[in-house]
Amino acid sequence: MNKNIINFIATLILALILSLFLPWWSIMTAALATALFIPLKKAAVFFVPFLAILLFWAVYSFMLSSGNDFTLAKRVAVLLSLGANPYALMLVTGIIGGLAAGIAAILGKQLSLVLSKN
Numbered sequence: 001m002n003k004n005i006i007n008f009i010a011t012l013i014l015a016l017i018l019s020l021f022l023p024w025w026s027i028m029t030a031a032l033a034t035a036l037f038i039p040l041k042k043a044a045v046f047f048v049p050f051l052a053i054l055l056f057w058a059v060y061s062f063m064l065s066s067g068n069d070f071t072l073a074k075r076v077a078v079l080l081s082l083g084a085n086p087y088a089l090m091l092v093t094g095i096i097g098g099l100a101a102g103i104a105a106i107l108g109k110q111l112s113l114v115l116s117k118n
Contacts, residue, residue: 004048007038011052011101019060027053027097028104035108045109046102053101058094065090 011034018026031049040048065073065086073086082088 003038003040004044007034007040007044007048008052010034010038011049011105012056015053015056015101024097025100027056027101031101031105032108032111035105036112039109039112040105045105049105050098050102052098054094054098056094057097058090061090061093 011030014030014034015027018030022029031053035045035049061073070086073089074084077086077089078084080089080092082092
């Protein structure tokens with residue numbers, strides 16, 4: 001398989017496992033670890049973990065919100081000026097998580113470059 005797909009799946013699985021035991025920042029450790037051990041090139045270093053965590057958090061927030069008919073999500077969306085649209089809130093949630101994961105993956109790539117030179 002392609003390294004991009006392997007990194008995507010590994011990031012998803014590791015983030016899912018770590019999210020069971022650690023707080024929200026566990027997605028950053030998942031992205032950092034996969035970028036450290038499964039090297040990617042150029043923009044894929046940022047975008048593969050970004051998309052993996054965007055998908056993970058958007059689906060996870062949908063699953064959590066659907067249990068109460070999106071009541072809390074609608075109220076939070078009103079507070080964030082999203083027009084009481086819970087799906088927009090889920091997208092924003094995914095984007096924020098994706099940005100955090102993408103930046104952590106860039107750090108992982110830089111660490112792998114530093115460690116490989118020694």
